[in-house]
Amino acid sequence: MNINDIIKPENLVYAKPRLLNDNHMHYCPGCSHGVVHKLIAEVIEEMGMEDKTVGIAPVGCAVFAYNYVDIDWVEAAHGRAPAVATGVKRLNPENLVFTYQGDGDLSAIGTCETIHAANRGENIAIIFINNGIYGMTGGQMAPTTLEGMKTSTTPYGRSVDLNGYPLAISPLLAQLDGTCYVTRQAVHTPVAVRKTKAAIRQAFENSMNGLGTSLVEIVSTCNSGWKMTPAQSNKWMEENMFKKYPLGDIKNTVK
Amino acid sequence: MKEELIIAGFGGQGVLSMGKILAYAALMDNLEVTWMPSYGPEQRGGTANVTVILSDSEISSPMLDDYDTAVILNQQSLDKFESKVKPGGTLIYDSYGIHKAPTRTDINIYRIDAMEATFEMENAKAYNMIVLGALLKIKNLLPVESVIKGLKKTLPERHHHLIPMNEDAIKRGMTLVK
């Protein structure tokens, strides 16, 4: 048996989606972004929406999402992705428009834009990566940082007295009449990955069906920021993050 | 032809809309026109004024130091604008609420009792049209037909049934001038 016997098409068990290009990702080994990027590329490809999709990239680690997912992108100012998405979608209703935002972008500096886009029921999908920390700028506290969690700006652990409570923004957005689907998922196990993919697909379909705003929160790890190995990060996430941010659908009006 | 006017009174007296009707009327007569209001919260109860310039040639400044004609509807405005009427110009004021009458002798002063007439007509909304009627009679700026056309432009269609009432008020205003 030689290599040519092995690479026959009928032996193919897994392929990278075509829309995920060959650029080297700048994400740290163990980071959740790569998996979510791949899922987005797969869903767009499977929906046949490549020529209709516009992604809105955030400021944060995913600022370079456009370097990896081979679709049209707009790179927004920090926190403004839902407003930028509103502009694109309102003027191009035939497009599939989604934002890809981290917890700093979506739930700190962009809270206003997030809430109002969702409250208007903009027909967009919001992919929300919540890893409880600012990865790109070097591990500072995010609104979603857990109580007691150490970051470079809470070196002795987040204190509620000083920094307030961890912000669970998805349940808050679920209360708005403009959202049709709010779910919280993860990508730390194959099962979780499959569920997240289904959630992204539903969110994208909702927006094309004009049902309102869909939000897919993906509780994620940041092993560099958390200063753990990837395996430790997954365990820590399950034991700590999931307590504050339990997985599952928070709202689904589209059954 | 050039006429530089100020209309001044309380917000709610219809000062700005009277100026607007005049401006529309001038437009109907193919004149150049500028309408420059005092704007902001003072519109809602404080003093309000509007500068209207009608001219058969291009108008430069929409704001002025002095006026050919001042239409004055309260004491504060009289205090403020009496001195700003050009010598030989015209000051028209409603006596209602005026406790200190104008004193200049180098201008033409007309007292009209428009508020009284409003009470008699039992129609507070006619007030600014009565004043406008008096102005038109005194200054003969524009034909009444142009003013009616201007009214049609300013009033939304659903209020067009009010035009005869406004026309009556204008005519009533004309009779107030002695």
Place this chain on the structure above:
Amino acid sequence: MNEEVKLLKGNEAIALAAIRYGVDGYFGYPITPQSEILETLEAEMPWDTTGMVVLQAESEVAAINMVYGGAASGKAVMTSSSSPGISLKQEGVSYLAASELPALIVNVMRGGPGLGTIHPSQADYFQATKGGGHGDYHLIVLAPKTVQEMADFVYLGFDLAFKYRTPAMILADGIVGQMMEKVVLPPARPRRTKEQIAEQCPWAVTGKLASRKQNVVTSLELDTAKMEENNNRFQSTYRLIEQNEQRYEEYLTDDAEYLFVAFGSMARICQKVIDDMRAQGIKVGLVRPITLWPFPAEVFDRLSQKVKGMLVVELNAGQMIEDVKLASQCRVPTYHFGRLGGIVPNLGEISDAFFKYFPDAKK
């Protein structure tokens, strides 16, 4: 729709001109003295006629970012605000400039700094012409003096913005915004079709077609060499704009011994002062920059070689005067007169200031 004569407020003229131009989207937030723009657009319901989108955003910040998204897709989009709101928009304006996106921003200026006053001002000259947000960039800045120009500059602003792929600004003030005048609304144009947009804006995000590479609208470039290259490209566009687009108006400058210099509504007030002074035999004229950026340097270079002095009249503490002095190389005495905080000077004050600085002019 052909030309149409109307009596309009400056703000209303902007709204109606936007619909007639075939603007695709307006995103705004209420602030005095320009709220009539949004109000007029909402009342006109252009979504039923031309298909134009009108949206009241949750903030000026959101509005300019909606503009950013719309512009990225190749659409003709605009926003409007007044001074404090324009400050909030500056982040987005810098991104528009850096991403080389055409868009129109209207600033109906009011007195500042801070929350200031709602009354007319021209104190945002520096902000508008020198950048406004962070980074090395310029907007094309048009200063209307009449309600007619409020309408016309919507057309001109968009045409220039698309020609040079750069945001343009109409820098008006509370006077031009609030006053009514006769306006001939320019002929209506249909909104561009999808195909026309694709042809005019091959860079636009529309969904990646099999026939082309992905389009990415971004202002980010971490590679400093590439970022310098981007900046050099912006700068060469700006040089081109400076060459081609300087606009100004001269009034009685032929035999003028002294010049007034003013923009927007102040130019009209100065015109009246000039008429009065001419009646007394004093040879004065006016230069009115129409493009505040690119600044019409040429006219000042030329006229400063023959006049005895200039008085720059602005509703601010002395901003455009810096550009006047640079352009005229300080050849002649150049002074500034302005009122602040929303006060508009009366005609007498302006002529008093003139004679204070140029007492010899009376002879």
